Amino acid sequence: MSQTHITWIEGTVVENEIHMTIMELSQASHTPQDLIMAWVLEGVLSPAGATPQDWRFSGDSLKRAKTAAHLTHDLELNTSGVALALDLLDEITRLRNQLHHENRD
Amino acid sequence: MKFRDYYETLGVARGATEAEIKAAYRKLARKYHPDVNKEAGAEDQFKEIGEAYAVLKDTEKRAAYDRFGSNWKNGQDFSPPPNWNEGFEYADSSFGGGYEGGQSDFFESLFGRGAHRQGGQGSHPRQGMNFKGQDHHAKILIDIADAYNGAKRTIALHMPTQDASGHVTTQERKLDVSIPKGIKAGQNLRLSGQGGPGMGEGGPGDLYLEIDFHPDPIYRIDGKDVYLDLPLAPWEAALGTTVNVPTPAGSALELKIPAGTVASRKMRLKGKGIPSKEAGDLYVVPTIVLPSAQTDAQKEAYQTLAKAFDFNPRTHLKG
Numbered sequence: 001m002s003q004t005h006i007t008w009i010e011g012t013v014v015e016n017e018i019h020m021t022i023m024e025l026s027q028a029s030h031t032p033q034d035l036i037m038a039w040v041l042e043g044v045l046s047p048a049g050a051t052p053q054d055w056r057f058s059g060d061s062l063k064r065a066k067t068a069a070h071l072t073h074d075l076e077l078n079t080s081g082v083a084l085a086l087d088l089l090d091e092i093t094r095l096r097n098q099l100h101h102e103n104r105d
Numbered sequence: 106m107k108f109r110d111y112y113e114t115l116g117v118a119r120g121a122t123e124a125e126i127k128a129a130y131r132k133l134a135r136k137y138h139p140d141v142n143k144e145a146g147a148e149d150q151f152k153e154i155g156e157a158y159a160v161l162k163d164t165e166k167r168a169a170y171d172r173f174g175s176n177w178k179n180g181q182d183f184s185p186p187p188n189w190n191e192g193f194e195y196a197d198s199s200f201g202g203g204y205e206g207g208q209s210d211f212f213e214s215l216f217g218r219g220a221h222r223q224g225g226q227g228s229h230p231r232q233g234m235n236f237k238g239q240d241h242h243a244k245i246l247i248d249i250a251d252a253y254n255g256a257k258r259t260i261a262l263h264m265p266t267q268d269a270s271g272h273v274t275t276q277e278r279k280l281d282v283s284i285p286k287g288i289k290a291g292q293n294l295r296l297s298g299q300g301g302p303g304m305g306e307g308g309p310g311d312l313y314l315e316i317d318f319h320p321d322p323i324y325r326i327d328g329k330d331v332y333l334d335l336p337l338a339p340w341e342a343a344l345g346t347t348v349n350v351p352t353p354a355g356s357a358l359e360l361k362i363p364a365g366t367v368a369s370r371k372m373r374l375k376g377k378g379i380p381s382k383e384a385g386d387l388y389v390v391p392t393i394v395l396p397s398a399q400t401d402a403q404k405e406a407y408q409t410l411a412k413a414f415d416f417n418p419r420t421h422l423k424g
Contacts, residue, residue, distance in 0.1 A: 006257075006281050007281065008257050008281050008282065008283040009280060009281060009282050009283060009296050009299065010283050010285075011282065011283070011285070011294035011295055011296045011314065012294070012295045012297075013285060013287075013288055013292055013293070013294055013295075014292065014293040014294070014295050014313065015289075015292045015293065016292075016381075018295060027237065027239075027240050028240045028311065028313060030239075030240070059292075059293075062293055062313070063291065063293070066242075067140045070138070070139075070140050071138070071140060074134055074138055074151075075131065075134055075135055075138060076131070085141075089140065089141065097327075100327070
């Protein structure tokens, strides 16, 4: 077999290594920046840093922002509705995991 | 092509008002939204509901659709009569949604591909000079072993691309990607510059690959921990033994089973889960398998067992 020349693309694991700016998060989650600001005010996302320019979003923010964007578009939820839905989804995930562990012990 | 009864999909009467259709859609969308409903099939159901709503909420599309009459049933073979939609004009509706694509053939042949697709909000620069390209997202499945050892994989992605006139076509694209060791389900791998092309001097967008594992016949994954069911013979559990246990890393481990091992009391192999700064653990969950007695000698062995024990497993039933 002949060895062809392949350049393997190296990626970066978002959850471990990346702290996104509001611009990057807006671009990656297809969400306007003002909506992201509204989510931060509502406590949906909690970036480090004092002002929007300094905000750095931790890796799991991307997943959260994507879910928030889906819920906003698909269910026409407003900001506080999205915040409540995400909190409840977190709680459901926590309870499911607990159930999963208890069934196993 | 199969006919789709959009009224049935939303569970409304053919004469339903706009408000009724909206209410029915919202209720079903909340129920089947893939972020909310994790059951298999929810996403397909959600797409069907979205498709039905995209047609029925739009006065023109609904009127055109209604011309087929009410005799068609869901799933019936169907081909649209020629010029069926003559005189109707649709604006590209902006049915939003992170969950794009996946319209039925039925929808596409009536209303065109991409008629209810909408690229993300606010990122379609139509004029101006320099814009960074759109970021793209895709899900890929990898083997558990890839997360242990790292891997190089060639993946095929189906990317919807929009041409200058706004038509959406799907293009296959092959990418040679290096999967980093220690990646976990649900994490995203960012490939810089592999997203949509930019405009002017704006660079291309990024591609985000959301990782999930192929279902595995042997291992179950929970975050960075891995579970493995280990079948034991009753005497192995009672007397103790040493067994070879496979690991997703590829190498087998010699595991000492202590005497008196109880089914489902898991054993933790610290640090043998998915590697990372703090590696996960590998849990071995013993199960005890009873052989059935076939030969006389085997039956005798069970009888000897019965005599040796004064054992009633039903004491808690007080029977």
